[in-house]
Amino acid sequence: MAVTLRHQAVGGAGTPAQHMLRRRDVAVLLPLVATGLWPTAAQAAPVLRVLSWPGYADPDIVAVFEKRHGAKVEITTVASDDVLRAKLANPQGVGFDLVAANTAEIARLVVRRLLAPLPVHNIPNTERQLPRFRQLHAIAGIAQGSDVYAMPYTYSEMGLIYDRQQISTPPASIAVLWDPRWRGRVLAFDGSSHGFSLAAMYRGMAPFHIPAAQFGPLARDLVALRRNVRSFYSLPEESLELFRKHRIAVMHANYGQQQLKQLRDAGLDVGYVVPREGALAWLDCWAITRRSTQVALATEWINYMLDPSVSRELTRRQGLANTLEEPLALSGDAPAGAIVWLEPVEDEARRAQLWQRILSGDRPNRF
Known part of the structure; x- marks a missing residue:
């Protein structure tokens, strides 16, 4: 680094005392320059790379964090667990510092040693969370031994959203998705793990541990579902447009109450239920x-996401529950079935392979 010290002439060449002062200044400044402490140029802002779901980190929310910490945040959103896995598994891809994922995905990532233990003591806003979310070792999938690898942020069940103008009585069963009366007016989520779990629940089977011999019959059920649906959606905004455009009667809501809020905000007369088989x-x-080079900044991000102003804004904007306060009951939409928390499945690769064949149009007799 080159240094130029400019002298301003005051009354000629200056007094001996002034020359002594300048030499003293140089003696002080040169070590600062050599150690990089002299602010000759602005330091580049650190970059935090975040893999997230839609609505978890809106631009204005991100901007506050960036200003507060003098950082740049790059948000990449995903529309399915399949996409999330692919992005994290790509060794040539972007090295993400943070990921938002459900507990089943977290458990997989922990087993594959892709996550770093959290410095929970550096996340003071955890003290604001509801008691059940502070008992981290009691939440399946997020802890191993004495280490905690993930911090709860938001949750929802995947219920059924239905058009009250077309279906006057709330649907009691997920069988409504296969009902031929609604052919062409059904929406379902494009996701292999959830798709097979849904079909298993439809048949009264355990959703996360499907016997090998049952994949064929369930794949045929999903072909029948494919023939009944108008479309498989990925993003909640996409489901809103499809619901409105095609006069959809019923939808399996992967984003749950987030989608319910979007449809109601758009003026649609929709109801929401958890069917008797339960809801994922x-x-x-x-x-x-583990690839993060910004662990301290990433920890600040998690603490920021748990700030009451941020968590409550998530609920206000997206309709999703936060971990700081109990969600408000939905008037007139009493859940009927059980809540089935996601777990790792028996063979995610097999589910993904079969799902692609189902979407591509394979006939039932091919399974």
Whole structure:
């Protein structure tokens, strides 16, 4: 680093005392320059790379964090667990510092040693969370031994959203998704794990541990579902447009109450139920990856996400529950079935392979 010291002439060349002062200044400044402490140029802002779901980190929320910490945050959103896995598994891809994932995905990432233990003592806003979310070792999938790898952030069940103008009585069973009366007016989520779990629940089977011999029959059920649906959606905004455009009667709501809020905000007369077979439910958490080079900043991000102003804004904007306060009951939409928290499945690769064949149009006799 080159240093130029400029002298301003005052009354000629200056007095001996002034020359002595300047030499003393140089003696002080040169070590600062050599150690990089002299602010000759602005330091580049650290970059925090976040893999997230839609609505978890809106631009204005991110901007406050960036200003507060003098950092740059890059948000990448995903629309399914399949996409999330692919992005984290790509060794040539972006090295994410943080990921938002449900507890079943967190458990997989922990087993594959892709996550770093959280410095929970550096996340003071955890003290604001509801008691059940502070008992971290009691939440399946997020802890191993004495280490905690993820911090709960938001959750929802995957209920059924239905058009009250077309279906006057709330549907009691997920069988409504296969009902031929609604052919072309059904929406379902494009996700292999949830798709097979849904079909298993439809048949009264355990959703996360499907016997090998049952994959064929369940794949045929999903082909029948494919023939009944108008479309498989990925993002909640996409489901809103499809619901409105095609006069949808019923939808399996992967984003649960987030989608319910969007449809109601759009003026649609919709109801929401948990069917008698139960509803899959997810608990999304923030986790820091082992590839992160910004662990301290990532920890600040998690603490910021748990700030009451941020968590409550998530609920206000997205309709999703936060971990700081109990969700408000939905008037007139009493859940009927049980909540089934997501767990790791028996063979995610097999589910994904079969799901792609189902979507591509394979006939039932091919399974």
